[in-house]
Amino acid sequence: MKILQAEKVTKLFGELAAVSNLDFEVESGEIFGIAGPNGAGKTTLFNLISGVYPYTGDIIFEGKSIHGLRPFQICHRGIARTFQIPVLFSSISVYDNIRMGAHFGAPKEKNEKELIKEIIDLVGLRGQEETIAANVDLFDKRLTMLAAALATKPRLLLVDEPTGGLSPKEVRASVELFHKINQELGVTIIIIEHLMKVMVEVCDRLMILNNGEKFCIGSPQKVIQTREVIDIYLGG
Amino acid sequence: MVVSKILRKNAFMLGALLVLALLPIALRGNAHVLNILSACLIWGVVASAWDLSIGYASVWSFGHIAFFVIGGYTGAMTVMYLGIPPEAAIPLGGVAAAVIGILIALPCLRLHGIYIAMVTFGVHLVLSTFILRWRDYTFGATGLSGFERIQLGQYVFSSSVPFFSYYVIFGVSVLLLFIIYRVINSTIGLAFVGLRDSEPFAKSLGINEYKYKLIVFGISAFIAGLMGALYTSFYGTVSPFMLEVSTFLMVLIMLMLGGLGRFPGAVIGAFVITVLSEALRPLVLWRFVILGAIVITVMIAMPQGLMALPQTIKSFARRVTQRKQIKKDSIKTSSI
Ligand SMILES: Nc1ncnc2c1ncn2[C@@H]1O[C@H](COP(=O)(O)OP(=O)(O)OP(=O)(O)O)[C@@H](O)[C@H]1O
Ligand SMILES: [Mg+2]
Numbered sequence: 001m002k003i004l005q006a007e008k009v010t011k012l013f014g015e016l017a018a019v020s021n022l023d024f025e026v027e028s029g030e031i032f033g034i035a036g037p038n039g040a041g042k043t044t045l046f047n048l049i050s051g052v053y054p055y056t057g058d059i060i061f062e063g064k065s066i067h068g069l070r071p072f073q074i075c076h077r078g079i080a081r082t083f084q085i086p087v088l089f090s091s092i093s094v095y096d097n098i099r100m101g102a103h104f105g106a107p108k109e110k111n112e113k114e115l116i117k118e119i120i121d122l123v124g125l126r127g128q129e130e131t132i133a134a135n136v137d138l139f140d141k142r143l144t145m146l147a148a149a150l151a152t153k154p155r156l157l158l159v160d161e162p163t164g165g166l167s168p169k170e171v172r173a174s175v176e177l178f179h180k181i182n183q184e185l186g187v188t189i190i191i192i193e194h195l196m197k198v199m200v201e202v203c204d205r206l207m208i209l210n211n212g213e214k215f216c217i218g219s220p221q222k223v224i225q226t227r228e229v230i231d232i233y234l235g236g
Numbered sequence: 237m238v239v240s241k242i243l244r245k246n247a248f249m250l251g252a253l254l255v256l257a258l259l260p261i262a263l264r265g266n267a268h269v270l271n272i273l274s275a276c277l278i279w280g281v282v283a284s285a286w287d288l289s290i291g292y293a294s295v296w297s298f299g300h301i302a303f304f305v306i307g308g309y310t311g312a313m314t315v316m317y318l319g320i321p322p323e324a325a326i327p328l329g330g331v332a333a334a335v336i337g338i339l340i341a342l343p344c345l346r347l348h349g350i351y352i353a354m355v356t357f358g359v360h361l362v363l364s365t366f367i368l369r370w371r372d373y374t375f376g377a378t379g380l381s382g383f384e385r386i387q388l389g390q391y392v393f394s395s396s397v398p399f400f401s402y403y404v405i406f407g408v409s410v411l412l413l414f415i416i417y418r419v420i421n422s423t424i425g426l427a428f429v430g431l432r433d434s435e436p437f438a439k440s441l442g443i444n445e446y447k448y449k450l451i452v453f454g455i456s457a458f459i460a461g462l463m464g465a466l467y468t469s470f471y472g473t474v475s476p477f478m479l480e481v482s483t484f485l486m487v488l489i490m491l492m493l494g495g496l497g498r499f500p501g502a503v504i505g506a507f508v509i510t511v512l513s514e515a516l517r518p519l520v521l522w523r524f525v526i527l528g529a530i531v532i533t534v535m536i537a538m539p540q541g542l543m544a545l546p547q548t549i550k551s552f553a554r555r556v557t558q559r560k561q562i563k564k565d566s567i568k569t570s571s572i
Contacts, residue, residue, distance in 0.1 A: 050440055052436065070444075071440050072443055072445070075439075080440070081440050083437065087434040089430050089433035089434055089438070091429065091433055091497075092429055092433070096426065099426070100430050100438065101442070103423050103426065104423075104427065104430075104438075104442040104443045105442035106442075107442070148437075151441075152441055
């Protein structure tokens, strides 16, 4: 079953087509990777799915169009996201950051405290709850952002470059965490990532974007051995 | 157990409340000082309501004093022309300001920062023209006075009955400050802070930014308008004079001095500025120069405002001890 379908999605910034006539589908339950050179339009695509910018074409989530919905409505439909640069609520505690997601993103949830506790344990933030978000390290910032997104109880999670600036140990922990979110919570994941090593370990399928267009799509092992993909990365 | 915890957590606020409740008894008869205290409370509430939008939600509404004046005129005019009892006219001032506040919020929904400031300050500027134009009812620049005041038995709510009036203002102020405090600590306040700290993230987590912008305009305008009506009733007059830029700046300075988004900082700022301004009154125009100099000094030394004073002192003490340590170490190494 398809959880997300993009049909002829196009986003122009003036003359520049950041995303151009893009068609692709994501299967329910899979981890779907998106890679491509800098400026390929990966983050822009996430911004379109999550309702940040208007665009032409259509995006269908669980059989219904989400075109034209505002970000908070898309969240309530069941799509959550993280950001490439951590954008936390820096003046409040890690706990309150996560509570923000639980309270506003999952308004029907009766046991908010229990939900938050489960997510804190899942991502491994126990002991950091009372720390002000501005004061935690980069990895914990990423985890807090992820935890807040998960607290909205999404069925589709969009993660934008979750490993940038992390140590190898933290990258490994992140890979494990994405598997856990996918398997234990049953959340479908779309992940943007530069590290091909991570993509091969995490993704079921990988799509390469270049200049806002779909370049190729397939199993990560195959895709990264394609001559043209290597050329894009080396030649830009 | 729970009670003692609440007491400990809010010791400062409860202590301040107690002092404010008892002070007039100690001051009995000193009408001048009592009226200054009343003014401190009024401006403290107005500044705190402004803090909800500027400090907590980061919605730079510059229409706050306009809301205050709208409340003032509504209070006076409903009593004069519609014969509404003066005690009912005061909340009506709040309602009128809230309605106008929400109407002004509508064109601001998609705007941010300085653009909201410009739209809302436009309303401030238009309001005085409107009052001057609508002379038949507002008496133009002269303003309104001589309307019926609140009366409780032999007591009249007026600046010439300071003791009784202080307690009326104290009661209303404590109630409104409590409401502000509750809003800040509710999930509404959480949404404000979310939109302030990171709007894209907040929206992606399911927060409807339009809804909370309307709420913050509504609540802060309601409180400003209610206080405007109370102020008008207390002094027995309202005029476009209140829209002079000096009032606007004075309240903004109270807020900045106390600390943005640091309840009850704005109340402390209001007390400091009101008392200082009163104390410096004999200096006439020099008063503003000295007031300005004090504000600049405080803001440079403590950009987070007076509410951050304990933290500022702590970090200063830490720096000093570190410096001493470095000195000691360097003496040690040099002696080796
Ligand atoms: N708000 C915007 N206004 C104008 N141009 C934009 C905007 N956002 C992105 N772009 C442009 O769109 C193109 C795609 O940007 P995008 O951020 O989606 O790339 P990306 O694939 O995420 O790159 P990176 O790997 O560096 O994160 C870039 O050329 C960028 O400059
Ligand atoms: Mg990007």
